[in-house]
Amino acid sequence: xxxxxxxxxxxxxxxxxxxxxxxxxxxxxxxxxxxxxxxxxxxxxxxxxxxxxxxxxxxxxxxxxxxxxxxxxxxxxxxxxxxxxxxxxxxxxxxxxxxxxxxxxxxxxxxxxxxxxxxxxxxxxxxxxxxxxxxxxxxxxxxxxxxxxxxxxxxxxxxxxxxxxxxxxxxxxxxxxxxxxxxxxxxxxxxxxxxxxxxxxxxxxxxxxxxxxxxxxxxxxxxxxxxxxxxxxxxxxxxxxxxxxxxxxxxxxxxxxxxxxxxxxxxxxxxxxxxxxxxxxxxxxxxxxxxxxxxxxxxxxxxxxxxxxxxxxxxxxxxxxxxxxxxxxxxxxxxxxxxxxxxxxxxxxxxxxxxxxxxxxxxxxxxxxxxxxxxxxxxxxxxxxxxxxxxxxxxxxxxxxxxxxxxxxxxxxxxxxxxxxxxxxxxxxxxxxxxxxxxxxxxxxxxx
Numbered sequence: 001x002x003x004x005x006x007x008x009x010x011x012x013x014x015x016x017x018x019x020x021x022x023x024x025x026x027x028x029x030x031x032x033x034x035x036x037x038x039x040x041x042x043x044x045x046x047x048x049x050x051x052x053x054x055x056x057x058x059x060x061x062x063x064x065x066x067x068x069x070x071x072x073x074x075x076x077x078x079x080x081x082x083x084x085x086x087x088x089x090x091x092x093x094x095x096x097x098x099x100x101x102x103x104x105x106x107x108x109x110x111x112x113x114x115x116x117x118x119x120x121x122x123x124x125x126x127x128x129x130x131x132x133x134x135x136x137x138x139x140x141x142x143x144x145x146x147x148x149x150x151x152x153x154x155x156x157x158x159x160x161x162x163x164x165x166x167x168x169x170x171x172x173x174x175x176x177x178x179x180x181x182x183x184x185x186x187x188x189x190x191x192x193x194x195x196x197x198x199x200x201x202x203x204x205x206x207x208x209x210x211x212x213x214x215x216x217x218x219x220x221x222x223x224x225x226x227x228x229x230x231x232x233x234x235x236x237x238x239x240x241x242x243x244x245x246x247x248x249x250x251x252x253x254x255x256x257x258x259x260x261x262x263x264x265x266x267x268x269x270x271x272x273x274x275x276x277x278x279x280x281x282x283x284x285x286x287x288x289x290x291x292x293x294x295x296x297x298x299x300x301x302x303x304x305x306x307x308x309x310x311x312x313x314x315x316x317x318x319x320x321x322x323x324x325x326x327x328x329x330x331x332x333x334x335x336x337x338x339x340x341x342x343x344x345x346x347x348x349x350x351x352x353x354x355x356x357x358x359x360x361x362x363x364x365x366x367x368x369x370x371x372x373x374x375x376x377x378x379x380x381x382x383x384x385x386x387x388x389x390x391x392x393x394x395x396x397x398x399x400x401x402x403x404x405x406x407x408x409x410x411x412x413x414x415x416x417x418x419x420x421x422x423x424x425x426x427x428x429x430x431x432x433x434x435x436x437x438x439x440x441x442x443x444x445x446x447x448x
Contacts (some may be wrong), residue, residue: 001136003029004057004095006048007039007174008085009065011076013427015094015434015441016041018178020166020186021101021125027165028129033136035167039174045088052093059135060095060126064111070393072333072362072400073420076310078103079114079388084116085343089332095136105205106366109154110388120148124160124191124206159192159207161240166221170228174293181431183439184230189218189250192432193238195268196304197293198370199334199363199393202238212246217255226261231439235265239291244272251283262286269298270307273313277322287441288319294329296341296349302334304370309348316352325444327356331401334363335374337395346410356443358418361403362392416448 005026007019019039026035036055038048062082069076088096100121103109112120117139121127127146134141141147146157169175183286192207194201211394222233241247254263264287271315276287292312293301300308307315312328320324328349332342349357365375367387375393385391394400404419411417422429 001033001058001132003033003035003053003059003061003132004055004202005035005037005061005063006083006085007037007063007064007065009078011066011069012041012181012431013069013077013232013421015430016181016182017188018173018184019063020188021065022061023166024166025063025125025128027099027167027311028126028163029132032127033119033132037172039173039177042174043178046230049092052089053267054252055094057093059132060093060097061117062097062099062117063095063125064101064115066097067111067388068102068364068390069388069421071362072358072364072390073360073404074423075390077389079111083115083403088118090116090339098128098131100128102201102205104408105156106368106386108148110386112148112154114388118149120154122148122154123157126160126162127157129436134340140417142184147215147225156204159209159211166212168221168228170224175228178423179229179231182442183229184441185228185230185232186234186236187221187225187239188216188430189213189215190237190246191244194242195239195306196370197327198304198374199304199366200238201366202377204368206238210243210246212243215246215249215253216257218250219257219259219391221261222254222263223257226259231261233259233261233263234441235263239267239268240265241270243274244270244276248273248276248279251280253284255283257394259284264289264441267315268289268305268307269312271311272315272318277324277403278324280324281324285324285414287444288324288326290315290326290328292328292343294334295330295345297327297344299334299341300374302336303331312348313351316355320354325447326354326444326445327358327447328352329358330360331363332359332361332398332400332407333395334393335378335395336397337403338397339395339406342398342406346406353377356446357418358421359407359417359419361400361407361419362394365391365393371417387420414448416446418446 073403142152
């Protein structure tokens, strides 16, 4: 059978993100099938039309990585555009349409109904290979755990227990786009998240227990990406150091394998071994992006963060002392937030030197999270509320605009205090820098 996998994501703020999930989906498909990937970051609809005509796929897989951009200050809703793409495809192809991805898994029944596809994959994308085999052999696809259709309701399957085989082709047309625009390619070191943050859907999407990729295997993939021309690697784990020992083993494997390009990822400011970031830096780590979220003790407790204010300072100092570039991300406006907790956060932030600070105000409410239950109990939403379109939690004691005013007043003209992701202006600046040969996330040029 002929399989066309489409990445419809064209969001490039703050930078283009390589469609890693489709590599794993492609890796799940048997060698007897033909597979092509179309990335709408590089393929116009006119080019996609030519692909449909020339390749004539039997099955088309659509990646729904995100439902929206989760940013209350500049909300973007992607499902409407995905629906337009499905209608466009229906007019030009008789292929079976399948949707999956992390965004799809959050609300599979709602996304499935909104898009009007034939099948959906709930959970990890490797189930797509099972679906392809079922369609090819004429078996009932609905018997596969995690497959939704008009005849099969949405049921979350257990975490994928089979093979995780990434199929990366350095000569694929879409790879060159990311090499030319920042040089960043992505890799994953584990699945699952053991943290209990009240707003995060990752434990629902990937499971609450870590499934670790052997460090040597991660390093081999890193070398493959480096040899393909990558100038920077970004680790896509929800939190790279949520398993401290494994993250150290991955770093040591990078060094042993000869990975020589810089890399970065998301970290939690946990209590870490004193030499943790020195080992990371020696293995090529360059950027540390801390999901700090708040510097108020009460709010950290509310968010169920596994660290405290003092831990943030220590982790920050350890990373800076190791010569690493550091950014902190803050998520403000959650349950119990007030002017007092915002001022507490800002007062503590003043002690974080040589860093970049990103402030996101208002928290996207997703089903299957503790925040959803809180909002339901407080009467901010009802069981009938349409959660597909962005719904944000707003603290009772302080409005979003008041939070932003407190931040901007304190920031004054400091360029390293940024509300949101920077929007179109930031994206345009990043594009210009990539055109000039810069690589990586680039936020370090704002550090003060």
